[in-house]
Amino acid sequence: MAVSGLFFLNGLMVGSWAPKIPVLMERLGISEATMGLIVLCMGIGSVTMMPVFGALTARRGSTYSVRLAAILATPVLLLMSLAPNLWTVVITVLMFGATIGGMDVAMNANAVAVERARRRAIMSSCHGFWSLGGVAGAGLGGIAITYLGEVGHAVVLTVVLAAGLALVFPRLLQDVPSHADRASTPLRLPNTLLPYVIGLVALCCMIPEGAILDWAAVYLQRELGASLALAGWGFAACAGTMAVMRFLGDVIRQWLGAVTTLRISAVIAIIGLAIAGLSSSPVAAIAGFAVAGFGLANMVPIAFSAAGNLPGMANGVGLSVVTTMGYSGILLAPGSIGFLAEYTSFSTIYFGLALLLLFPLAMSRLMKTADFG
Template sequence: MTVQTGTRRAVSGLFLLNGLMVGSWAPKLPALMQRLDISEAVAGLIVLVLGLGSITIMPVFGALTARRGSAHAVRLAAWAMMPTLLLISLAPSLWTVIAAVFLFGGTIGGMDVAMNANAVAVERARRRAIMSSCHGFWSLGGLVGAGLGGMGITWLGEVGHALAVTLVVAAGLAVVLPRVLRDAPAARDGAQVPLRLPRTPLPYVIGLMALCSMIPEGAILDWAAVYLQREMGASLAVAGWGFAACAGTMAVMRFLGDALRHRLGAVSTLRLSALIAIMGLGAAGLASSPATAILGFGLAGIGIANMVPIAFSAAGNVPGLASGVGLSVVTTMGYSGILLAPGSIGWLAERMSFSSIYLGLAALLLVPLLMSPLARTADFTPLGDEGAPAT
């Protein structure tokens, strides 16, 4: 029991440190724009490169997880990730910054696949859900990184802030990595897991479910404040509460989500979450005042919070498929929703109201609602029913 508790704390620590790195990136972009004297368009290209790095490297670490186990893959990704924020700060030109950002995005994404696979392994060993709380620790790390990042850059400078984050992450990794669950690779008897995409359609369908769950999250992150200002007449100070309400309720519900999923089951929890998210986005889209819209975004956060963690658990337990391979497909498809949402919604916003867009996003969540039976692979049977899990 002590070992299992230690492995759960270790994988939670990995999510916290990964979130801290991502959150620390948020206030760095304005500093980069000032140092390199670049426009918003070029800064947007840098952000795109970060996403491309993640999407490119995620499948590589999915295959590595299948061949060598998630513990090996997460160590490689985590130590490779650790200095990347400092490399970005020290890069002297636009092209070296772009290269460093690609490496940052790739190692962040690779670690994301591996640590989610390790969380699945811990779930199997404990026979209990932990994925939602792991994502809660990621949200907490992101909040700390973004919240302290601006002050850190102001007080310490761009390089000083990056160095401080690097030292904190290095110390954290030194503590948690030795305690990470050492799971067995999917390759048995010397056989190699082929470096190809899975041929079974199930992980792609679960990936579609994750994609539809993450697009609304990206839409609230990037456009809620614009909606509240442009169509609701809210001040800038009030407009910021749109995403804050969503992020706050998401964080709380992710820490509560494992107990809820254990009590209700993954399928029922996903259905309930999708219904709540649909009601929240619908309320935001139909709102007649900023306060009502903010409440709607908060309600949407309650629903969205546990949809992706359940999808990730389901992907990591697809029968006959290594967890790293399934997760690489679902994480790549899911996170592409956050990458695709900003530009696509910006294009739509020039042709229709944000109110209509958020109502459309509520309708989009009918997809994971209807696909909720696929989440049954995220549930666990009592020990003895199917034998001890392979971890």
Template sequence: MTPFPGARRAVSALFLLNGLLVGSWAPKLPTLMQRLEISEAVAGLMVLVLGIGSVTIMPLFGALTARRGSAHAVRLAAWLAMPTLLLISLAPGLWTVFAAVLLFGGAIGGMDVAMNANAVAVERARRRAIMSSCHGFWSLGGLAGAGAGGAVITLIGETGHALIVTLVYSAGLVLALPRILRDAPGADQAAAVPLRLPRSPLPYVIGLMALCSMIPEGAILDWAAVYLQREMGASLALAGWGFAACAGTMAVMRFLGDELRRRMGAVRTLRISTLVAMAGLGLAGLADQPLLAIAGFGVAGIGIANMVPIAFSAAGNVPGLAQGVGLSVVTTMGYSGILLAPGSIGWLAEHTSFSLIYMGLAALLLVPLLLSPLARTADFDDRPDAAPAQTA
């Protein structure tokens, strides 16, 4: 019988719920631009604030994971994230929206570090890769949030949309959190964990690989809807499907990713994935009408799908690092790509075009292609057995 089946389902549910929140942000940005009457540059600054909140909080939750375990950290972050989307919708002016977005970014960032660390703990306990499928559940949540978000906002308004998402998210937490894997270290082990950055260069180089892999994902999340609506004349409901197409194909490929990694190895899987992502981004950038661009984002999602899970799994198993430390470095660097870099895209979009930007992002993926040999630590055959954890 497979050990810890409840913990496997619980951590998958957390990825799904986090993806629901993040996906629900995608159609909200054009709505905020309209409500607050702001330009792409100001919206880009808003996305930057979201990223600052995330990358500031991520190292703190990495340290908390190392000291108290991922189960404690993910509970705290998940409940902190619960009201944030509603706060953004209720904030009356630009500065209050910025404050709510900062809190939103910090909460989802802390949750991301902790739930990825919990997924690594489940992988170790089961001696089997699950990271890609966990991120597949995140993509399903993103698909639901982004795909339905534009239509729901159109029907019942921005606040009604946020209230529905918040209620669904809260119900999911009540069901999932009691069943997550309890991986708290012993008292002696926790006291021995140094709260400092690792001295080995390996986590930082893997972090660079994750950074370049996640910048295109962030550019699709935050700007695909704006690209389709403003440069191609798509409706709000259709524009939301830019990220939804990417999230949907990512979900399918991530559910296949663990088996692909087992059959082909992490390095080969990463290389093929990178080449497919480059082709999809190029197609989206060269498209001359919305449906073709959406198809390009869908192809990009096929490639992006397993790049980040492989990097995270590799980082969570770097030899000689305490649990959560290496992963917090890589997630912080990686999510600076998905959260900070898109803020610069808003400024670039006013001086060039989103079409050119997406083509440039395809070229950026040459970096993870060249660094792909570092993914070998994500293959379980080369790792010693780890002591199993307990279910909560």
């Protein structure tokens, strides 16, 4: 429950960032292009600090690392709301990305530690709680900004986050490495190929998720003639089925095993993306995105569990590689797909993303380290 609470609070922070974007644009008087560069700074901060917190987790344990990252992250949205000009906002956005990214690595490592201790899967449901936090942050954040203002929303959020962390911190699983483990853990990237291959699996799984998030509505409107109201259901259908399956995913993985679960998930996601890409009507494409969500939901949690349990490798080291490579998919997808869309159709792109998932399917046997007897 405590580590699930961390995922919820992290999702709450990320979700609360979304409604701040138009507010920041209005307050700073900046264009969409400038805001896009600011959003990129968040990703740069995350990807930069993920390996650092991976090494810190390997040396000091995930509990220490996640406490440090969460404490540093808690006031950042308030500082962002108080930042008086563009450059101070950029600095706080970099800080936000860095602390959120560090917390992400450490809380996933703590979830792996709980899985080891309890000998059963919990990673998928943890990511389900992250989704709930994201929905709560985005939905309630807009309402709070409307009635309390930008700073008022940030103050309330900071208090809620601090109270939540005070509740979960004492209940986290302690996983302090022994002195021998610390001495044997080098502060460098792994020199074996396996974590990077699993990282590519996570990357291939997260690119379609980012593509649906950023471009499904555009595809439904421009190529399939959907109304604005209907177009929003592309990502909503995918996100809804993903949330449901993430809460069911641990039971399914415990029952079928990680390898079989990933194979079935990959096939379902491939079918869903192919339906979405080949559809001639928006309703059929939305149904395809929903099917894709069923498949995509548990692929990344399985990859994270597998990375955190690689034999002969400290918890945070392999996981930091996989999370950094995986989340770079969310960063790469929007710009790359937007560029490709200038030369081809979104229909072709989504069908191509279905083919991209053949790589995780082919590498599924590497997920056996995510199993618990």
